Amino acid sequence: xxxxxxxxxxxxxxxxxxxxxxxxxxxxxxxxxxxxxxxxxxxxxxxxxxxxxxxxxxxxxxxxxxxxxxxxxxxxxxxxxxxxxxxxxxxxxxxxxxxxxxxxxxxxxxxxxxxxxxxxxxxxxxxxxxxxxxxxxxxxxxxxxxxxxxxxxxxxxxxxxxxxxxxxxxxxxxxxxxxxxxxxxxxxxxxxxxxxxxxxxxxxxxxxxxxxxxxxxxxxxxxxxxxxxxxxxxxxxxxxxxxxxxxxxxxxxxxxxxxxxxxxxxxxxxxxxxxxxxxxxxxxxxxxxxxxxxxxxxxxxxxxxxxxxxxxxxxxxxxxxxxxxxxxxxxxxxxxxxxxxxxxxxxxxxxxxxxxxxxxxxxxxxxxxxxxxxxxx
Numbered sequence: 463x464x465x466x467x468x469x470x471x472x473x474x475x476x477x478x479x480x481x482x483x484x485x486x487x488x489x490x491x492x493x494x495x496x497x498x499x500x501x502x503x504x505x506x507x508x509x510x511x512x513x514x515x516x517x518x519x520x521x522x523x524x525x526x527x528x529x530x531x532x533x534x535x536x537x538x539x540x541x542x543x544x545x546x547x548x549x550x551x552x553x554x555x556x557x558x559x560x561x562x563x564x565x566x567x568x569x570x571x572x573x574x575x576x577x578x579x580x581x582x583x584x585x586x587x588x589x590x591x592x593x594x595x596x597x598x599x600x601x602x603x604x605x606x607x608x609x610x611x612x613x614x615x616x617x618x619x620x621x622x623x624x625x626x627x628x629x630x631x632x633x634x635x636x637x638x639x640x641x642x643x644x645x646x647x648x649x650x651x652x653x654x655x656x657x658x659x660x661x662x663x664x665x666x667x668x669x670x671x672x673x674x675x676x677x678x679x680x681x682x683x684x685x686x687x688x689x690x691x692x693x694x695x696x697x698x699x700x701x702x703x704x705x706x707x708x709x710x711x712x713x714x715x716x717x718x719x720x721x722x723x724x725x726x727x728x729x730x731x732x733x734x735x736x737x738x739x740x741x742x743x744x745x746x747x748x749x750x751x752x753x754x755x756x757x758x759x760x761x762x763x764x765x766x767x768x769x770x771x772x773x774x775x776x777x778x779x780x781x782x783x784x785x786x787x788x789x790x791x792x793x794x795x796x797x798x799x800x801x802x803x804x805x806x807x808x809x810x811x812x813x814x815x816x817x818x819x820x821x822x823x824x825x826x827x828x829x830x831x832x833x834x835x836x837x838x839x
Contacts (some may be wrong), residue, residue, distance in 0.1 A: 464820045469611055469755050469811035471663045474708070478666060481711040485704040493701050494690065498775055507701055510710035514673055517713045518660065519649025526693045527706055528686075531640040531661035531744045532562035534674040535605075537686040537697075538657035539566045541676075542634040543575065544602040544684040549632050550600020552600045556588050556617070558793045559607050560638055567605070575602075581796050586613040586748035590621035593671055594629050601633045608642035608653075612793040613757045616646060616752025623654030634679065640664055640672075643811050644716045645724070645754050662705065666813075667712035673707035696786050708780060716814075723814040728753035730821060731810045737825040747807055748797065754813070759799070759806040760828065769810055771835070772827050779824065780809040803813030807839040 465473065485506075491499035493507050508522065515525040528534045543553070555567055557579040567577045578596045582588050593606060604626065606617050619637045626633050636657040643660040650658055658675035662668055676683055676696075689698025716723065734756050738744055747757040760768060765781035772779055782803060790804040797804075810824065 463822055466812065466816065466824055467780045467818060468813040469664070469809065470716070470780055471669065472666050472813055473815075474668060475666050475712070476599075476717055477715060478668070478711045482668060482704040483679045485707045489707075491704070493703065493735065494692065498636060503703055504532050507703060507706060507812070508571050510706050512711050513641040513710040514660075517532045517644060517717055518658070518673075519651055520675050521782070524650070524675055524677065526676065527701065527709075528672045528674055528697065529670055529702070530672045531638065531659050531664075533686070534657075534659035534661075534672050535560070535562040535636075535638050537674055538636040538659060538676075539563065539570065539603060539605060541680065541683045541686075542636060542657065543570060545680060545682075546634060550598070550602050550609070552598055553575035553577045553605065554580065554593060554596045556593075556607070557604045557796045558582055558588075558610055559587070559605065560611055560640070561792075563605050563607070563638055564792070578625045582615070584796055584799075586610060586615040586750065588615075588617050588716060588757050590618040590625055593622050594625040597626065597629050597633060599630060601630055602745060603634050603636060603752045604634040605638070608637050608639040608648070609646060609752045609755070610748075610750065610793065611641045611755070612791065613748030613797075614641075614752035614755030614811075615748055616642070618749050619655055620648075620653050637737070641752065644713070644720065645727075646752055647724075651811045655822045656680055660682045662709035665712050665716045667709040668705050669700055669708045673690055673709075674787075721826075724753055726814055727812050727816070730816050730818070733818055733823075734810060734812075734821045737811065737821055738828065741769045741825065741829050742835075743832060744828065745803065747794075747799070747803070754811050756810045757813075758808060758810070759803045760808065760832060760839045761800075761802045763806050763831065763835060764838055765806055767805070767835070767838070768828070768831055771831050774826070775827050777824050777827055780811070781807070802839045 491503040493504035661672040769781040
């Protein structure tokens with residue numbers, strides 16, 4: 463199998479699985495228990511928190527474990543609106559956010575909030591000036607993702623944070639950094655966002671675990687789940703210790719020679735661009751600078767047909783984000799591409815283990831698809 467869909471999820475290294483197995487079988491204590499097995503596990507959870515927080519560039523006390531990126535996004539949006547409930551009922555976001563943000567914003571609209579959805583330009587870019595010009599005195603929250611999961615475009619979150627200080631210092635800033643964490647260089651302090659969402663399974667960790675950074679400007683954040691008082695009383699529920707252990711181990715492995723891994727992914731992306739754009743009718747979509755995501759279109763050939771054909775050959779690419787029930791995704795639609803181009807959008811995404819041989823095989827399969835299938839769009 464050739465796996466080129468790392469933006470969807472990533473393979474779990476054996477070291478991560480072994481770490482999780484050890485916790486499940488031998489370190490299964492409840493961190494809230496007062497006997498030694500539980501106390502040992504409580505210390506372990508805090509050690510794992512330090513590992514993830516260190517990679518994010520924040521204090522361990524600012525990092526709270528969640529079940530996934532979607533949970534973190536929802537928590538950040540509701541907590542920000544709660545803190546600023548007396549400031550106003552206006553939210554600024556982009557039209558190309560992950561659905562975890564967009565659906566949460568739609569829910570807030572049902573609660574009486576007004577949401578401004580900013581459209582990207584034809585290259586998929588959003589500018590800091592564009593965001594800041596939409597901010598008003600009653601803007602409670604700005605939510606802008608760090609890396610778009612379909613195009614790989616990097617958005618200027620740090621510049622937005624600096625601009626908010628001058629425009630409206632009470633407005634809180636959230637960024638969905640699920641596709642950015644350990645893929646593009648940043649730290650929580652350098653980014654300047656008040657909430658940062660990350661997820662384990664995008665970097666070799668297990669599914670079912672993520673984390674939310676909550677910065678110092680957030681006062682007494684509203685708990686996500688009241689209950690037994692876990693996660694400093696903000697996210698109650700017995701900790702998913704095996705998943706947290708796997709998340710921390712994945713962070714540790716990814717951090718080892720991280721610069722080399724990022725450089726390798728950037729090389730693979732450049733190599734893929736060169737190989738794929740030699741195929742007739744294939745063009746790059748967006749101007750994404752993230753090293754692990756490449757969005758292209760085989761204009762005229764339906765993306766779902768391409769994915770199905772390549773899957774039969776053991777090659778995994780994505781149209782799930784770019785095509786939904788025969789219609790372009792909200793991201794592709796926002797780019798206002800020609801119909802033939804929009805219908806043929808596919809996404810390749812890479813990991814540290816992706817090789818040039820993987821790209822060669824994918825390029826050959828795409829060329830055969832182009833040469834043997836009739837365009838339908």
